[in-house]
Amino acid sequence: MINKSLAERRSDKELECEINGQPMSLEVPPTRRLLAILRDDLQLTGTKVSCEIGRCGACMVLVDGRPVNSCLTMAYQCQGKKITTIEGIGQDEVDPIQQCFLEEGGYQCGYCTPGMIVSVKALLDDNRDPGIEDIEEALSGNLCRCTGYGGIVRSVHKAVQLRRNSS
Amino acid sequence: MALTRTTSGERWRIRPDGPDKVTGKLAYLTDMYQEGMLIGRVLRSPHPHAGIVSIRTDKAKRIPGVHAVITHADVPGMNRFGIVNPDQPVLCEDRVRYIGDAIAAVAAETQEIAALALESIEVEYVLLPVVDDPAFAQTKQAPRLHPGGNVLHRNQYGHGEVGKGFAKCKHIVEESYSTPRQMHTYMETEGGLFIPEDGGRLTVYSPTQHGYKDRMQLARILGLPEFNIRVVSSPIGGSFGGKDELNVQPYGALLALVTGKPVKIHNSRYESVRAGLKRHPMKIKMRTGVDENGRIMAHQVHIVADTGAYATLGAEVLNFAIEHVTGPYTYESVEVEGVSVYTNNGVSGEFRGFGGNQAIFALEGQMDRLAEKLGMDPWEFRLANMRKPEDPGPLGQTIVRTDGAMRTWESLARSPIWLRRHDRRTSEPWIRRGTGAAIAMHGSGLGFGIPDPAGGMLALAEDGKIEAIFGYEEFGQGLIATLELMLIEQFGFGAEDVRIVIGDTDLVPHSGSSTASRATSMMWKSLQKLRGPFLDRMLNEASKLLSQPADNLRIGRGGIWDKSGEHLLLTYALLARNISEEIRFQTHFPFPVSPTKRVGAHYLYTYAAVAVEVEVNVLTGRVKVLKQFHAIAAGPVMNPQGFLGQIEGGSGMAVGFALTEDSLMERGAYLTRNLDTYLIPSYADLNGEIEVHAIEELPEDDDHGPRGVGEIGSVCIAPAISEAVFQATGKRVNKLPIDPELLQETPDFLAKAVDGI
Numbered sequence: 063m064i065n066k067s068l069a070e071r072r073s074d075k076e077l078e079c080e081i082n083g084q085p086m087s088l089e090v091p092p093t094r095r096l097l098a099i100l101r102d103d104l105q106l107t108g109t110k111v112s113c114e115i116g117r118c119g120a121c122m123v124l125v126d127g128r129p130v131n132s133c134l135t136m137a138y139q140c141q142g143k144k145i146t147t148i149e150g151i152g153q154d155e156v157d158p159i160q161q162c163f164l165e166e167g168g169y170q171c172g173y174c175t176p177g178m179i180v181s182v183k184a185l186l187d188d189n190r191d192p193g194i195e196d197i198e199e200a201l202s203g204n205l206c207r208c209t210g211y212g213g214i215v216r217s218v219h220k221a222v223q224l225r226r227n228s229s
Numbered sequence: 230m231a232l233t234r235t236t237s238g239e240r241w242r243i244r245p246d247g248p249d250k251v252t253g254k255l256a257y258l259t260d261m262y263q264e265g266m267l268i269g270r271v272l273r274s275p276h277p278h279a280g281i282v283s284i285r286t287d288k289a290k291r292i293p294g295v296h297a298v299i300t301h302a303d304v305p306g307m308n309r310f311g312i313v314n315p316d317q318p319v320l321c322e323d324r325v326r327y328i329g330d331a332i333a334a335v336a337a338e339t340q341e342i343a344a345l346a347l348e349s350i351e352v353e354y355v356l357l358p359v360v361d362d363p364a365f366a367q368t369k370q371a372p373r374l375h376p377g378g379n380v381l382h383r384n385q386y387g388h389g390e391v392g393k394g395f396a397k398c399k400h401i402v403e404e405s406y407s408t409p410r411q412m413h414t415y416m417e418t419e420g421g422l423f424i425p426e427d428g429g430r431l432t433v434y435s436p437t438q439h440g441y442k443d444r445m446q447l448a449r450i451l452g453l454p455e456f457n458i459r460v461v462s463s464p465i466g467g468s469f470g471g472k473d474e475l476n477v478q479p480y481g482a483l484l485a486l487v488t489g490k491p492v493k494i495h496n497s498r499y500e501s502v503r504a505g506l507k508r509h510p511m512k513i514k515m516r517t518g519v520d521e522n523g524r525i526m527a528h529q530v531h532i533v534a535d536t537g538a539y540a541t542l543g544a545e546v547l548n549f550a551i552e553h554v555t556g557p558y559t560y561e562s563v564e565v566e567g568v569s570v571y572t573n574n575g576v577s578g579e580f581r582g583f584g585g586n587q588a589i590f591a592l593e594g595q596m597d598r599l600a601e602k603l604g605m606d607p608w609e610f611r612l613a614n615m616r617k618p619e620d621p622g623p624l625g626q627t628i629v630r631t632d633g634a635m636r637t638w639e640s641l642a643r644s645p646i647w648l649r650r651h652d653r654r655t656s657e658p659w660i661r662r663g664t665g666a667a668i669a670m671h672g673s674g675l676g677f678g679i680p681d682p683a684g685g686m687l688a689l690a691e692d693g694k695i696e697a698i699f700g701y702e703e704f705g706q707g708l709i710a711t712l713e714l715m716l717i718e719q720f721g722f723g724a725e726d727v728r729i730v731i732g733d734t735d736l737v738p739h740s741g742s743s744t745a746s747r748a749t750s751m752m753w754k755s756l757q758k759l760r761g762p763f764l765d766r767m768l769n770e771a772s773k774l775l776s777q778p779a780d781n782l783r784i785g786r787g788g789i790w791d792k793s794g795e796h797l798l799l800t801y802a803l804l805a806r807n808i809s810e811e812i813r814f815q816t817h818f819p820f821p822v823s824p825t826k827r828v829g830a831h832y833l834y835t836y837a838a839v840a841v842e843v844e845v846n847v848l849t850g851r852v853k854v855l856k857q858f859h860a861i862a863a864g865p866v867m868n869p870q871g872f873l874g875q876i877e878g879g880s881g882m883a884v885g886f887a888l889t890e891d892s893l894m895e896r897g898a899y900l901t902r903n904l905d906t907y908l909i910p911s912y913a914d915l916n917g918e919i920e921v922h923a924i925e926e927l928p929e930d931d932d933h934g935p936r937g938v939g940e941i942g943s944v945c946i947a948p949a950i951s952e953a954v955f956q957a958t959g960k961r962v963n964k965l966p967i968d969p970e971l972l973q974e975t976p977d978f979l980a981k982a983v984d985g986i
Contacts, residue, residue: 101260105262107253107256107257107260107262108252108253108254109253110416110417110466111495112416112417112418112498112904113498113903113904113905114497114498114903115498115903115904115905117903117904117905118416118904120416147253148252148253149252149253149254151252152251152252156248156251156252160251160252163247163251164243164244164247164248164251165234165243166234167234167241167244167870167873167874169247169250169251169705170467170705170706170707170874170878171415171416171417171464171465171466171467171704171705172246172249172250172251172255172464172466172705173257173415173416173417173466173467173705174416175250175251175253176251176253179251194916197912198912198913198916201911201912201913202911202912202913204911204912205416205904205909205911206416206912207413207414207415207416207467207469207878207882207909208416208467208705208706208874208878209874209877209878209881210877210878210879210880210881210882210884210910210915210919211877211881211910211912211915211916212873212874212877212878212881212915212919213870213873213874213877214912215912215915215916216234
């Protein structure tokens, strides 16, 4: 026999959260992955899907300012949270981090780029003067297959320099 | 001079596709969505080798929300695909030959329903013995995987008599090299959107490296005229050869036509791993001998390539490896044999470097070993045997005269990394440092005897934009940026005057494939051919409108200017509005080939000399690449950011090939199913120094212009790392990726404790 309370718990619930500054109220099962909510329900496809096990970082978003793999985050974990996707970064004008990636050529196919920029954003929002090890740690969950990281290293170092100078 | 943003000056530009990439606005073909679209999924074989007794789809078809379940019986045309040798079933009839073989496909309203439908398809198999070893595959006891047997392709090359050559040798090095089943690991897995259109047409939005080739293959499968299919194939989230062959397109197309609804397919990573191509694992045996003066007298090579279950370009990859196991050297005698063998180990196919990576790893390993035997500096040893500019190519074929080998050799010899190679000081006793180098020549284009068309189109569009229209694809390499820069520099247009049209078979001419380091080269040549007629016509039309002699006018940013360049006389928009006849020029020509009639032999080559400095931690056995130096001779640099990016990216991928990457299989099943166990290099692995020198000068009589650099950055790294590891540890590497256990040492204090000292 179906356990009624369990069935109820599994039914769609109202998810209240803020996505890119906009309050949202979504009818989704508590276990729906944030990645699916963003890409499939809201068509916010700047967040990319690649490994779906939290290894590549293509789906990286900020939840209350912290970088998370949206493929590993469920709807219930987003209750009351502020979620920022790549679409929420540099909405009005290009973010200095994005500008650094543009100028230094920190991307090729661009598929890892949104996640990469989200991770750099999280790093620099949290740390005004990160050292090499901080950068390595911050980007340890973001894989790029095109650039060999050459352009990404230059972009990140430039963004770090800008952040230092601005503080 | 090192190629950097600073040394590139104004030629270093923000890519036209950059802003949409850094903001996430760019819609990849796998991001596409259409109201009412269905989700497509493919049922793939769980067995590497089995007979199919029956396929029952009725249960799956009865599930509410399932719109179609298709099998081989639903393929209207040819139930096979393969760019050159179509031997892979779209949907298997009676037998599966690898763990990714497709048996059925479903279209359903949601992911969940599609998954349930796949589970509800009943397939009865009878298991067959798994052929997982290319050596066993060639024996009489091995089950035959294809009607013609288990050999896909055999080829050879030779000159002189190696028996006599070896008789003259003072030193002979014999070694067997093994290379891994490397995965392309494009970040965007295969997928796309397939839309049935009015009038029986079908639009395919799905990445590929050659839209027209996909169209041809799909037409064959669907039993439709090619014209009824439109293939939109860019932008692409990485390919590296991996999306050159058809992947999900046949299933998406069939499901869209059967259901009459748009169908979206996007592979999960594991589906991409199991179904997708890999680099051919090769075992390369080499026996190479030198006389007392260090001249190579004999070079004998035997290659066995594991091509997996189906052909795709396996034969061409083997031909390329055979061509590249001799490199930029001269030999008194050479004997090369190669065989590409079918197994049940996935499917091997086209991958950046195309067999060159494996060949050059082995060949350069021989060079380092021979130098050691002779007590010679390895770089001087290479020089002593190096080809001369007028020498024939590696297959004895006529090639374009080139001094690329010498130029890259010299550049490396002067590089800071090489000059300090004897300094092995490290901070800790368990860290060892070493430097190694390698050199290569790498063919571009498809080679003699293989249709290799090129071309493009220039037009003045109705809105006044200059349209550059090419059948090439943008998978990240920066082709759009390169084309834009060529139009600015060679024509005088402004970036805002230009519109680039690629990746859509309804709009673009046949330009051939975006593979084999050929696209940049062929865009340049197309523009060279189109420039005169196109600009003349523009100036003539302007001359009529302005009532001024064409000689007084010039093409410039925004429009037609007076000769002095002081006054803009006519915008392109006004010109476009006032011409009586459309301005549109097209060119079509083949990729240049050698007059020597040997199938696959190349005519144009690029050259690379690469040095790396590594650190080996002998406690963990891990290798870290600290510094890289690349000298690349590929003609003039068309786009500095793209050039640098290709060398850095190609070499990064090759660091993975050398150190961590292998799609491990056991009895035909993948053990490494995702990026938790298949390890591509990360930021911390590749943030060392990298210096790239472009040698741009070509011999005076060389009018072939820029060569592509998509592959050349990836072929020298593995042998250079292997030599650096030898210099650091005294251990020779003959198998990739380098096994850390090979490099681990028992620490001194442990040895002392055991010895009781």
